[in-house]
Amino acid sequence: MTPQIGFFIVVFILLVIVLSSFVSVKQGTIVVITVFGKYRRILTPGLNFKIPFIENIYSKISIQNRSVELEFQAVTFDQANVYFKAMLLYSVLDQQEETIKNVAFKFVDDRNLMQALIRTVEGSIRAFVATKRQSEVLILRRDIVEHVKEQLDVILEGWGYHLQDLQLNDITFDDVIMKSMSQVVASNNLKAAAENEGQALLITKTKAAEAEGNAIKISAEAERQASQLRGQGVALFREEVAKGMSVAAKEMKDANMDTSVILFTMWTESIKHFAENSQGNVIFLDGSTDAMQQTMKEMMALNQIHATQVKK
Template identity: 85%
Template sequence: MNLTLAISLFVVLVILFSSFVTVKQGTIAVVTVFGKYRRILQPGLNFKIPLIEQIYSRISIQNRSVELEFQAVTVDQANVYFKAMLLYSVLDDNEQSIKNVAFKFVDERNLMQALIRTVEGSIRAFVATKKQADVLILRRDIVEHVKEQIDQILESWGYHLQDLQLNDITFDDVIMKSMSQVVASNNLKAAAENEGQALLITKTKSAEAEGNAIKIAAEAERQAAQLRGQGIALFREEVAKGMTLAAKEMEQANMDTSVILFTMWTEAIKHFSENSKGNVIFLDGSGDAMQRTMKEMMSLHAMEQLKDK
């Protein structure tokens, strides 16, 4: 009797404890009754009917990642090698999404195989329409194309593509070497163009500076010439005034004005001999020439006086 009671008590305890199920955070439990879907259990402590309800599977709703390595061929028959990282997760904790995850595939291995082949096929189809030279700059376009193509398919499986990272895109060695040569030649061309532009700017600035210097020098020379001309004109005017005044005084004193011219000629000859580098001086020292010069100077002085009036 005591043995029967003990066994009954043990069975009751087992049934009682099996009625409570703990579901970890980030996990959803799928419950079936005699093999048929019944309901889902959220994280925490849950109650199920003992011996009737069974835990069919526990599904993680956390993000999962998988690495991919595959090859594609461009429209110009170049081999492209991809290394990618796929980040995906269960669409949400909605009952229908969890049912799709639990019952669409036989096991996790079949799901991963279908997911990887779907992503690879989408990328291969996109790359097959592009040229080898365009693939590297279309990295973002490839990712957007894949998401657009497989999002609807993954949702029907109960999953969502979080991110696709193309970590490495390479080509055959021959193509990689030719691409390096193209980049190197473009860099040399850009450097030569920059150097040419810098030299052109330097030459232009130098020419502008030289032109400005010439303009300044020409303006200074023009002003100097003008001042020299004004000085010579004033000098001649003062000489004419002095000679005219001296001639008038000599005429009033009944003296010959030729003495003035003679004195000027002698002073000029003295100046020439002291400052010139030549050995011969040709001068017209005749009386007629002196008289003519004297008359011209007096006429010039008379014109200046008329201007002053």
């Protein structure tokens, strides 16, 4: 071997040693270093130095959020099958050394971690749903999520992880149960619609009855006032007639005339009125002298009563 070749070999070995002494760690990643299989330290994002051939990279752990979708089945207390579709969001708890050691060495690989995580979530949800009836499951979506978080937080912290969020995207039942639930909802909607329609009809009839009652009250009040005015009109008419007859009788008496003429005049005016406004009815009038005199006396008596009331 020539000296030149030996020199190039030494340079190459030194270059390999130098290059293997530096490790570039990406943002959002933590590198675990071991020495002869035993944990030594962690490398944070950026350019790091390690001892060549002695310190080895055991694993690269992502501290970013990770998600996984789940599909599984549970059975309710009343033996109804419930099908869940969920999305699990989790991440490394923090960047402390002890946490990173748990993440690196608790499980053989990510596959085993994922299997344990999924089975733990499914088991927690199944245990909760088994105590509830199928009619309660849909309205307890938030309670299920809170129950799972409460159960998993302690377990995941021991593994070095934290449950960020659990979303139950879909909750379904067997077709028979779904149809029966739809029928229940439809019947409840029909019942509510019937109740609303009945209440609307009751309100309409009540308002109509109130309006009719108010109309009757108004009509009765108007009729009462009209009757009162008619009575007052008749009374005033009679009063004026009595006054007129009294004046006429007095003037005729002063003129030495027979007051029977007044009665005769009223008689003829009445016949004239009957003739003009008659609708074919037959009216019998007593035109005898005795009847006329009796009517005159009654009129004079009314006049006398009116004069007495005026003096009082």
